[in-house]
Amino acid sequence: MNGPEIHVEFAPELQVFVPQARRVGTLRATTDGLSSLGHVVESLGVPLTEVGALVVDGREVPVSHVPAAGESVTVRTVARPQRVPGAPLRFLLDVHLGTLARRLRLLGVDTAYESTDIGDPALAARSAAERRVMLSRDRGLLRRRELWAGAFVYSTRPEEQLRDVLERFQPELLPWTRCTACNGVLRKATKDEVADQLKHGTHAMYDVFAQCTACGRAYWKGAHHEQLEAIVERAMALRSERR
Incomplete structure (x- = not known):
């Protein structure tokens, strides 16, 4: 990716997927200006199955949000207990x-x-x-x-x-x-x-x-x-x- 740079902070539980976040805290990530925030998070190593809320500059956004230059992103872990709607739990x-x-x-x-x-x-x-x-x-x-x-x-x-x-x-x-x-x-x-x-x-x-x-x-x-x-x-x- 070669475009806007954003700042990404991961919840402690998610740092197992992003070892460098454990060392430096907030990561600088360069995006392409077109990809969704969900895609960016996955490209950094975190499966979306493990992601809860995505918070950009203090407001919650969907995974489809396209990040802009300078945004600060907080990636939270999935809420527990996790509910899976629409089917018996199997x-x-x-x-x-x-x-x-x-x-x-x-x-x-x-x-x-x-x-x-x-x-x-x-x-x-x-x-x-x-x-x-x-x-x-x-x-x-x-x-x-x-x-x-x-x-x-x-x-x-x-x-x-x-x-x-x-x-x-x-x-x-x-x-x-x-x-x-x-x-x-x-x-x-x-x-x-x-x-x-x-x-x-x-x-x-x-x-x-x-x-x-x-x-x-x-x-x-x-x-x-x-x-x-x-x-x-x-x-x-x-x-x-x-x-």
């Missing part, structure tokens, strides 16, 4: 977020997950077709215009990822109602109905089962139940704190 996660996907499903949150890399265009198209919020650490994917909605996953640790998503979107939690393998809905099942999936010890020790209505996978309170219960308890406690 998520789509890319190939790198498998653990987060399973934990969201454990909590009963409708979570689609691609276990193979199908490419950004296909992910964006699915987000739009199914009206799912795309969760990803891929900034390029989150910049695709065809996304229904999206959000950057800031941490690489599943515990922090889950907390961030729950705080940001505050989805309804219905633990133990979804299949962690395929996202299908669980139903109560008898031992006889799932007997072909049980080893002898399991068959003898457990009497309470659930089964996925989509893939048929059986569930019971096995060896890892305490760990899963702890994840659920932390999530429910967080929800109570936010009310």
